Amino acid sequence: MIVDVREVSRRFGKHSALKDVSFQIPEGVVFGLLGPNGAGKTTTIKMITTLLQPTSGLIKVGGRDVTKDPTGVRKQIGVVFQDPSHDEQLTAVENMRLHARLYRVNSNVRESRIEELLRMFDLWDRRDSKLKTFSGGMKRRLEIARGLLHTPRLLILDEPTLGLDPQMRHQLWSQVRALRDKEGVTVLLTTHYMSEVERVADLIAIIHHGILISHNTPEHIKAGCNATSLEEAFMSLTSESHEDPSSRIETTSAITSPV
Ligand SMILES: Nc1ncnc2c1ncn2[C@@H]1O[C@H](COP(=O)(O)OP(=O)(O)OP(=O)(O)O)[C@@H](O)[C@H]1O
Ligand SMILES: [Mg+2]
Structure with missing residues (x-):
């Protein structure tokens, strides 16, 4: 297992953003973490990437504890956040070089790795254009290429599309x-x-109001809900998801306890 999340909770003041969540990610799979707005997806990702500490529970990446060995964890991860930041004045290749230095990519392989990734994401022809001239899709592709510079074992993409x-x-x-x-x-x-x-994920975890409500292959999740599509299964599992999120602080216990 490359990621091991065990009984993890995270509070923000009185609000429980994540409650006792456990899941594992086997090496070499595409793992989809799903949930309505405010479910706790980004919070989970921030904890896995060592940017946020769990209030309780344990998270390991490649056998390393996110709290005890954050540097060891970060070396194995490439990440693209939901709200990325760019230096619009840099060209694509300058941006890649800057990040290669930040990630301490060996100078012997730096230029070849940059070329390989810019080609992989169809950006090689635009390598000398400034980011301010890029479309949203091109910027997204550049971020993903950037996240792969140090050849991570685990790539984390928060809403990449x-x-x-x-x-x-x-x-x-x-x-x-x-x-x-x-x-x-x-x-x-x-x-x-x-x-x-x-179509892309081998395994899926669904969180709702900070609770893991489903963790399986897309086929098993659909079968478990008697649904013909994942969307249908998701809707039936998270049917009260359209409430006002701000009302949740007071209603959390009512929602989590069985009716
Ligand atoms: N720094 C913070 N301080 C206080 N509350 C926070 C903080 N970060 C997240 N939260 C709260 O934790 C809950 C989970 O937020 P999170 O960003 O993880 O949701 P999400 O599943 O990523 O949602 P979305 O689909 O909208 O991106 C929300 O209620 C949010 O308001
Ligand atoms: Mg989010």
């Missing part, structure tokens, strides 16, 4: 599959596109 058109999303999912199949990278991703994640 947000704001992309259907063609771009299709292309990005193909690239995610290729990373798994050709490079053996384990991919942990979140998305709200159910029909797309159903």
